[in-house]
Amino acid sequence: MDVISYIIEPFQYGFLLRALAVAVIISITCPLVGVFVITRGYGFMGDAMAHSIFPGMALALIAGLSPWFGMLPAALVFAFLIGFLIRKTGIEADAAIGILFASLFALGIVMISIWGSNVNVNLEDILLGQILAVTESDILVTLGVTILTLVIFAGYFKELVFVSFDPVGAEVAGIRVAWIDYLLLALISVVVVVTIQAVGVILVLAMLIAPAAAASLAANKIFHIIGYGILFALIASIAGLYTSYYGNLPSGASIALASGIIFAIVAIVRRRIS
């Protein structure tokens, strides 16, 4: 088999094309919010969001609905809750978020264990992602949610940067800092929801943080970081899909691992150069 057919072969299948579509979309959004996640120290919160969304997702599945109906409202509720905890309790926020996220994640597992068998839900798919199983309607929802996220992001980009860099100066300039912080958390949570399809609840950080972190080693300016981040995320998700197809490996783990390897390579190259 020559190289070209080696590359083309997987995409003769509809399910792999659909997987590719979702992979491309999340490769654009993850580094975009990822830059804010890493520079504001929100990694733990991103992970907490992914885990906290789980019971909402489980509820929707048990009710026989699309998981979107549970995930999106749950994501927004937890974005608000986490924002509230950060603002009100300062340093204790870490503990509060940790307790919340572990409890809710456990609740989701208990729910699936009790009722999951009736509705044929595979716990592993939820936890580790099943991008090969996305449907056309999943792609449409992903696309719709992503376009909305991008428009809001573009509209408020300057405010998001200002508030993230200098919250006191932003407040003095008349920007409603609390509102912008909640908006950022809501955007992160929506991106987390979309990313769960690909890499599952547990591995969300692989896409949310690793490409943006690798990019911040490769570039300085924010648009360059976002650009490199998108490039790294695309390479990770496409390489992950191929590995998954030819190696018969779980897709979510393959993508997450590829993302981690890219970060390691960038970190090593950067160290060599400097």
Place this chain on the structure above:
Amino acid sequence: MTHSQHQDHNPELETHTSPLPAVDAHSTSVTYGENTVLNDVTFAVPSGAFVGIVGPNGAGKSTLLKTLVGIIEPSAGSVHIYGINPSRSRGLVGYVPQSESVNWVFPVTVWDVVMMGRTPSLGAFRYETRDDKHAVMDALHRVGLLHRKDDMIHSLSGGQRQRVFVARALAQDARVLLLDEAFGGVDVGSQYELVAVLRQLCEEGQTILLTTHDLANMARRLDMVLCLNGHLCAWGPPDEVFTPDVLEELYGPHVVSAGSSYTI
């Protein structure tokens, strides 16, 4: 807010020639819950003055600045900026925050930071006009950092970072500059550069108020000093204000012996 917009608030306002004080605090008090942080503070700063606010930690220095920019409301009394209430004079007042409150790892360039001063006046989707770019360029030139415009903010020294924030206030068209802990993380050599820039801006009509711990280096370079320790301990030219009595009221008796050896 553009300059023309603050003229909408007060068409008579011409800050250079204004007979109104640049900053006017009248019996201003601020309380947080049951704590009175500022108690009955009254002073008026003439236009173009270079003012230092000194006092120990927790004396209310930052609170006073935040009251002047309108993000804290006085619980009693009033403050005015060129006769305007701070909540409506936002564009008039430029603010340089304490270094600790800034997220220095965030990936922004010197240019980006100064452009933040234009944020409130930018249009839909924050499109930058030629006027905005010109204002940023001019502001960077005035603080002597135009050649660093494409550098990342975190690659600058402490003193240069402060000058970038001063440029941001200038780009915003501010007439009153407030610097919170202006010399935090700034080495002595850079302090002189920063003060020279600030001094020059005062000559050009800016009014500057800064808070500092650094009495010895600053005192003789200021026009006026405001000594704060919850209440107003003293207010006037440095050589009148820094008396052993005032220093003791500010910092306790152990400082007075050091204070007596320090020349103003």
